[in-house]
Amino acid sequence: MRVLFVGHGPAHVPWIVPLAWACRLAGHDVRVAVRPQCVAPVTRAGLVAVPVGDEAAAGAAARRQLALGPGRLQDSGASATALDADLAEALTEKMIAVADTLTDDLVAFARFWRPDIVVHDTAAAAGPVAAAVLKVPAVGHTWGVSLGVHCERAAELRPSYARLFERFGVEPLVGPSVWIDPCPPGLRPPHGVRRADMRYVPFAGPAEVPSWLRAPRPGGRPLVCVTGGVTTSALDEVRDQVVGALREQGAEVVLAVTAEQARTTGPLPDGVRLVASFPLDVLLAHCDALVHHGGVGSGLIAVTRGLPQLLLPRNAFQEHWAHLVRASGAGDALPAGATGDAVGTAVHGLLARPSYRERAAALRDEIDRMPAPDRLVGFLEDCVRAGHTDVSTPEKASR
Structure with a gap:
C-alpha cells in the first residue's frame, strides 16, 4: 500500500509522524508532502519528504491578518464550546488560501506516485483535492483540535473550497468525512465529523538526558x-x-x-x-x-x-x-x-x-485506552480495500 501523508505547517508535522512510521513498520510505502519549510522536520524524523508549492506564496497566504488577538477567554464558570464561528470561518478560509498555492504540485506528484490513500492534516486542504483527482480515499488527521477543512453536506459547500477541485475537473469531496483524532474525549468538543480515535504519541526528535x-x-x-x-x-x-x-x-x-x-x-x-x-x-x-x-x-x-x-x-x-x-x-x-x-x-x-x-x-x-497508531494502519488498509472511508474504526483498547 502506498500512503501519501500531506502536512501543514512546522508545528503540525509531529502529529503525523507516529502514524506515518506505523505505516512504514507495517511494510507500506510512505511519502510526506509538505511545504518547503517543513522538509527538514520530516527528514529529521527519518521519513521521505516531498516538497510542494512555492514557500513565498504559501507563506504570504499563511500570514493573512486575522482577528486573532487575545480577549476571548471566557469566565471560569462557562462550559466548553466549539471554537467561535467567526474565528473558525476565518481560519478555514486561511487554510484554503494556503492550499491554493500547493495543489498544483501536490496533484502532479500524486499523479506520478499513484498513492492508494491520502492521509492529510485537517488543515491541509490540498490533500482531499489530490485524493479526488486520483479517486482514492481521503482520511483527515487532526492536530489535536476539532478544526479543519471539510464539507459534510452539499449545502455547506463553500466557493473557495469548490474552486480547489474545479481547476482539475473533479467534483469537490462532500462528506461524510472521517478524521483520525489523537485528542482524548475529555478535551474534545462536539463536532460533526466522524472520528477514528488514535492514542497520542508525542514526537519531537532525539535527545540525550542530561x-x-x-x-x-x-x-x-x-x-x-x-x-x-x-x-x-x-x-x-x-x-x-x-x-x-x-x-x-x-x-x-x-x-x-x-x-x-x-x-x-x-x-x-x-x-x-x-x-x-x-x-x-x-x-x-x-x-x-x-x-x-x-x-x-x-x-x-x-x-x-x-x-x-x-x-x-x-x-x-x-x-x-x-x-x-x-x-x-x-x-x-x-x-x-x-x-x-x-x-x-x-x-x-x-x-x-x-x-x-x-x-x-x-x-x-x-x-492510554485509545488505539495505538499501529491499529490505525489496519483501518487505512480497510479503507483502501473498500475504496472509501465508511469502514469500521478500531475499538478502544484495554490498558
Whole structure:
C-alpha cells in the first residue's frame, strides 16, 4: 500500500509522524508532502519528504491578518464550546488560501506516485483535492483540535473550497468525512465529523538526558517547565515575570526554547535552567507542572505525563484551547496581561491542589485506552480495500 501523508505547517508535522512510521513498520510505502519549510522536520524524523508549492506564496497566504488577538477567554464558570464561528470561518478560509498555492504540485506528484490513500492534516486542504483527482480515499488527521477543512453536506459547500477541485475537473469531496483524532474525549468538543480515535504519541526528535535532570532536587523543590512552544516569541513579553513568580513559589524552573531563541537569551537567575530544542515529552517526564502559551501540542504532552498546566494564551485560538483545558479541570488559564502575582497564585494552586493532577491523570488514562497508531494502519488498509472511508474504526483498547 502506498500512503501519501500531506502536512501543514512546522508545528503540525509531529502529529503525523507516529502514524506515518506505523505505516512504514507495517511494510507500506510512505511519502510526506509538505511545504518547503517543513522538509527538514520530516527528514529529521527519518521519513521521505516531498516538497510542494512555492514557500513565498504559501507563506504570504499563511500570514493573512486575522482577528486573532487575545480577549476571548471566557469566565471560569462557562462550559466548553466549539471554537467561535467567526474565528473558525476565518481560519478555514486561511487554510484554503494556503492550499491554493500547493495543489498544483501536490496533484502532479500524486499523479506520478499513484498513492492508494491520502492521509492529510485537517488543515491541509490540498490533500482531499489530490485524493479526488486520483479517486482514492481521503482520511483527515487532526492536530489535536476539532478544526479543519471539510464539507459534510452539499449545502455547506463553500466557493473557495469548490474552486480547489474545479481547476482539475473533479467534483469537490462532500462528506461524510472521517478524521483520525489523537485528542482524548475529555478535551474534545462536539463536532460533526466522524472520528477514528488514535492514542497520542508525542514526537519531537532525539535527545540525550542530561545528568542534572536525573539528579535529586535540593529540598525536593518542584520543577516547573516554561515554554512558548515552537512559536519562540510567544511568552517573551511575560517570561521574566513568570519565572520570578515561580521562583517566589520556591520552584526550580527550566525554560524550554528553540535553538534560535537560546542564542539570544541572556544570563539566567539562580534556580533557572535553559534547554534548547529538547523533546518536551522527555523533559516533562521529570517535571511537576507546565506553564505555556496555550499550544495544543504542549498541552497534550503535559496530559500524557499527568501534569497540571497553566496556560497564558496570546491569541484567540490559544484561548480556545486554554478554555477546554480549564473546563476539563486539568489546568488553569490566565488572560493576556495577567500580573506576576496572578501567575504565582495560579501556580501555587496547581501544585497544592490534588484535583488538577487527578484530572490530568484521568485524561492520561483516556489517552492510554485509545488505539495505538499501529491499529490505525489496519483501518487505512480497510479503507483502501473498500475504496472509501465508511469502514469500521478500531475499538478502544484495554490498558
